Ligand SMILES: Nc1ncnc2c1ncn2[C@@H]1O[C@H](COP(=O)(O)OP(=O)(O)O)[C@@H](O)[C@H]1O
């Protein structure tokens with residue numbers, strides 16, 4: 001029996017996966033930007049393993065992030081974060097969502113620069129606030145005026161997040177739409193997008 005097979009065009013996820021090669025994709029940005037949620041969905045589309053550094057820190061320390069901050073302080077948490085990220089970047093490829101402070105730490109940022117492609121999920125204050133005020137597991141926001149704290153962090157950190165390889169605006173839009181933009185950004189950044197080649 002004769003069977004005719006037709007070529008199937010690769011999906012956006014498959015094309016982005018090929019463009020990534022052996023590199024890790026690393027999400028950075030402020031609390032509430034969507035790094036954990038969008039990172040996980042992006043990993044599924046890419047067919048790659050996903051790791052959230054906060055989850056990994058909680059797993060190895062057997063403490064929650066809040067407990068770690070309370071027991072040892074932020075400095076110890078950062079040291080642990082740096083070690084965990086260094087180890088994760090040694091192998092790959094995978095999708096790694098970092099906690100908001102990771103990319104701000106110079107040592108960690110250099111590791112990310114060497115071991116992966118970084119993507120800043122950028123968001124306005126109101127979007128961030130709307131998302132983070134629903135939960136209380138973020139120790140840095142346990143202040144008298146957490147929205148003001150968030151704004152101060154934006155002012156301090158946005159110039160540093162801007163050093164990331166790619167930037168996507170995280171906004172009041174379906175997560176699937178943001179994920180699609182992330183995949184397109186990978187193609188553009190690696191020179192495999194439609195702006196660079198004929199599809
Ligand atoms: N595009 C989006 N639309 C609606 N809610 C979102 C979107 N992206 C993220 N969220 C939600 O916002 C909250 C914070 O997201 P999360 O991924 O934990 O952020 P981060 O890891 O950057 O702190 C979560 O409840 C998540 O589901």
Ligand SMILES: O=C(O)C1=C[C@@H](OP(=O)(O)O)[C@@H](O)[C@H](O)C1
Nearest residue numbers: 030031032054099100101138139
């Ligand atoms: O911005 C920060 O310094 C932090 C962000 C948190 O992660 P998310 O950005 O995923 O909320 C977590 O790592 C910790 O509470 C500190």
Ligand SMILES: [Mg+2]
Nearest residue numbers: 035036098099
């Ligand atoms: Mg997170």
